[in-house]
Amino acid sequence: MQKFGIGLLLLLVVVMGPVLVAQFTRSAPRAYQGVRLQDLQYTEVSFRNEAQDLDLAGMLFIPEGSGPFPAAVIIHGSGTSRRDNSWYLTLTNHLRVNGVVVLLPDKRGSEGSEGNWRTSSIEDLATDTLAAIDFLKSQDTVDISQIGIIGMSQGGWIAPVVASQSSDVGFVIDVVGTSLPAYQQLVYEENHNLREMGFLPGISNLISYPSTFVLREITQKDFWDAVGNFDPLPYWREVDVPVLVLYGSEDTNVPSEASKAAFETLNKDNIEVRIYEGSGHALQDPPGTGDRIFREEALADITDFIHRVVAPAA
Helix, strand or coil: CHHHHHHHHHHHHHHHHHHHHHHHHCCCCCCCECCCHHHCCCEEEEEEECCCCEEEEEEEECCCCCCCEEEEEEECCCCCCCCCCHHHHHHHHHHHHCCCEEEEECCCCCCCCCCCHHHCCHHHHHHHHHHHHHHHHHCCCCCEEEEEEEEECCHHHHHHHHHHHCCCEEEEEEECCCCCCHHHHHHHHHHHHHHHHCCCHHHHHHHHHHHHHHHHHHHCHHHHHHHCCCCCHHHHHCCCCCEEEEEECCCCCCCHHHHHHHHHCCCCCCEEEEEECCCCCCCCCCCCCCCECCCHHHHHHHHHHHHHHCCCCC
C-alpha cells in the first residue's frame, strides 16, 4: 500500500508538476499593434437573410476614388463577433487603402445582427454570407467590379460552402481556416491548449481526447451538435474560382501542414496555399520581428492576389 501511495505521488508530480511550474512562471501575454475602430470611417448597413428570416447588420468600408472596385465580404470565425476586433479591422483597413471595398458584417447573434450562431450549422451561417453578397450586388453606394469572400479562421469552413453555392463569388481567401474535419481540428487545438497550461506533450495528447469529449457532449454541446463533424474538403472540391489559403507555421489552433496536405489531395490548380514561418493563428509578426497583429507580408499577398485575379473593368 505504501509503494502504491509513493507511485501515485510520483505520477501526480510528473503530470501536475510542469503545470504548476508553468502557472507560476507564465510571462505576460504579448501585446500586438493593430487598427482601431475609432480611427476608421465606414457606412452602417443592414440587409436581410430571407432564407432564414434574419435581419443582419454590418459596416461597409469604401476606398477613396470613383471605382469600380473589387469587393470582399469578411466571414467571421468562431464565437461572438465584435466590431472593435483589431485583427479583422487591420485586414479590412489594408484592403480599403489598397482599393478594395469591404463588407464586415456583424455575425448572427452579435452586435446588430439577429440570430444565434451557437445553434447554427456551417450551412446555416453560409446563408448570412450569401445574403451579404446579394446586398453588395443590389446596393448603389459604390461601383463594384467583382465580389469575393474572405473566411477568417472558422470562416474558412463557411467560405467553400458559399463559393460552391453562388456564381457571384469571383475569388476566395481562406485565412487560417483548416481543411480538416471539425473533430480532428478540435483535438489538435485542445492538445495545444493543454500544453499551454503546462502539460507535457505526451500527456496533453492523451488528455485531449476526453477533454474534447467534454466540450462536445457537455460544455459546448449545442454548438457541436449544430456544427457536427463538418468536413470542408468536399465543398472545396466544388470550388473553381481562384483561391488563396494562408497559414502560420506556429498555429496552435489549426494544423497548418496537415491542412495544406489535405488541400493537395484535391489536385486543384486554382487553390494556392501559403504557410508563413514563425506566425501563429493570427498570422502575426514572428517574435523578435515586430508586434503587428497581422504581418505585412500576408496582408500584401492578399491584396496582390485580389488585384491579380479580378478582371479589369471594361
